[in-house]
Amino acid sequence: MSKKLVLIDGNSIAYRAFFALPLLNNDKGIHTNAVYGFTMMLMRILEQEKPTHMLVAFDAGKTTFRHSTFSEYKGGRQKTPPELSEQFAFVRELLDAYKVPRYELENYEADDIIGTLSVKAEEEGFEVKVISGDKDLTQLATDKITVDITKKGITDVDSYTPAFIEEKYGIPAERIIDMKGLMGDTSDNIPGVPGVGEKTALKLLKEFGTLEQLLENTDKVSGKKLQEKLEEFKEQAILSKQLATIHKEAPVKFALEDTIYEGYDEKKVYELFKELGFNSLLEKMDITESADEQILEEIKFTIVQGFTEEVLASDSTIIIEVMEANYHKSEIQGIAIVNEHGSFFIPTEIALKSELFKEWASNERNKKTVYDGKRSIVALGWKGIDLNGVEFDCLIASYILNPALSTEDIATIAKAKGLNQVQSDEIVYGKGAKRCCPDENILAEHLVRKAVALHKLKELYIEDLKQNEQYELFTDLEMPLARILADMESEGITVDIPRLQSMGKEIGEKLASLEKSIYELAGEEFNVNSPKQLGVILFEKLNLPVVKKTKTGYSTSADILEKLADQHPIIKYILDYRQLGKLQSTYIEGLLKVVHNDTAKVHTIYNQVLTQTGRLSSTDPNLQNIPIRLEEGRKIRQAFVPSHSDWVIFAADYSQIELRVLAHIANDANLIDAFNNDLDIHTKTAMDVFHVKEDEVTSNMRRQAKAVNFGIVYGISDYGLSQSLDITRKDAGKFIARYLESFPGVKEYMEEIVQDAKQKGYVETLLHRRRYIPEITARNFNVRSFAERTAMNTPIQGSAADIIKKAMIDMAERLKSENLNSKVLLQVHDELIFEAPRDEIQILEKIVPEVMENAVELKVPLKVDYSFGPTWYDAK
DNA sequence: GCGCACACGC
């Protein structure tokens, strides 16, 4: 393999980094900009150059051999700013963590070390790369030695090769020093010849070759004045050349084999980055705490081939391992149980066959601690085993304590609590295509380690939950909800497959015809689904005006295309094509792909521990974004039907739940009054914002007021509002201001919650759900503004999420106590979708609004609308 | 395999 040596001019790069970046500092007030820039440069080099050898050279002390020939060398230099000097220690630490050798030599500059080593390396057949911010180094360039000089910032460089130098200066690389001798260097206080700058120097060297040849032939130089100067400062020019010449035979006591680069020390890099607050770099490197330093102590456990009372104790921690992301009808790889009697691994088939296990699992009195209990409940459910008594779910506890923390696997949450005797699933199972189930003994140990960690985590979490006043949220809301979600997921919702197929056929035909029209209007065939190709057709071939560009090209999003609709007939076809294409690929084909063919049902998976606000999310398929706004899309809902003939789909949704929550928490008299009188809130908002009477509210005013309310609920900025209303940001800002004047209680709330968040570092919902917002103190306007909107919005959206979750729990109880067969199948943020036998409709009409409206008591009534019909489409 | 642009819902 070819050898590649990278030599870095440490002082120079640190200087460049320091002046290129703003004066960043970490949480302890230590300045970090030079180290940060240095790190960025180092990371780029390692990635792009992939060196086999590396060295960073530093200047040693204040005086060098150059001072003995010219005492004023580097005189008059500005003192290194203290903000920079203090960072050199960290730069050295950084290099040690990266295991990059560093070197300095008494009496010599970094340049000389680099020069000496680069020549040595070249002789031994290395490819050499020199990195500096100082153009002096370019004199080293040869066919094998490239010199990178930082241009702008720290990572943007010019590569000086002999060819590049020839082209740039018109002289060979080895004449750079002659140029310096003539023109001098103010930064190093090298005098040169007064009156000679770069241009004159180059002109002279092109004519005479070297400095020496020039000085011997000064009489031939054109221009009397120049002749005189050259004569007068002959010796000074020679001296200057000497000073500028890099010493290539410095007594470097550092052999090339000592510069071998073997990779960085992950642990040290992690710790240093943590200390310096380089969180973005940590993420970029994808390294976690002591990833390669994990020392697993031996662990004792028993592989059981049969069950005993010891294994099946109450208060056990249990892992039911399902490796696949989608746990419906998936294999269970193995089971681990940890309790006061010990640690056990149970092969899946033994457990599934065992009546003892079945009984123990289903018995409510046997309390279980788990991680992602919903996954276990559903997976076991498919195998005919009912898992009850799930008392403590560490995944949920971790999410409640801090929804921002990654809840990827047990190792992640365990490490956050200082437990390091468990490996990450990714390490044990692999990732991507290589992911697979390991041998039983490896699996057994992994699962037992996970269970042991959970066992310990439970105690730690209970303490934290109580401390945060979140224990009730955990035990009374999220834990019971997990069971309800498990039941909803297992139940699934029936899909009318033939209906979807016929819709697909119809849409397919329309798409084909639209495609044909588009090709005709474009005058050629292209991929309409490719924004890139579409952009070329619209903005280059058809010459439509470019309204907006994206990072990668022209924007072709719907709102932009709509602005162009009257400019060319192709636009309308493209918009229709997009709309139908989305229906076809996502909702027809996508849905058909995930229907279980034997039952014609889809079983979504709700993620209960993902969103920062407390909402659920839905995947595989996502049943929370089935079309409704446009009629063509809405028809997709005709394919969602009850699982029994003559049953109905019953849908109930909260009316304006977020704004009601806002009225409550902001305690705004005007808003409370509006809801107490059951006013149309958008009309009411329009009346107040536009100062008009009810009968003067135009549909446009109401539309704008609705957008403002939307903005309040979702925490969008004036910019966001301006985009949705297609008005200027200034006007959008005025709307918001007028809104806040009309609802002074809301205004006060918005101000207080931001202060509150600043002081406490987090905001809370009605039921004590937390969201930490550290960015609220950021100095960057954007980051801080976003944090402020988050602070305002999260209690609103999060409390609404709390309320519907509470309603789901109350609903499950009520359906049970009323002995009903109706079932809740889906939750879509503010609505619940049921399937119900016809003879239960009447009672649902009574109890569903009752339960939902009384989930919590606010200063305003909660209002629920409901509807039912033979399909989801009809429940409108 | 991944990031981007786009589009759907609340």
Add this chain to the structure above:
DNA sequence: GACGTACGTGTGCGCC
């Protein structure tokens, strides 16, 4: 006044 702006999931494209 900068800067890039609610949260999710899924799809196809185009690059590596």
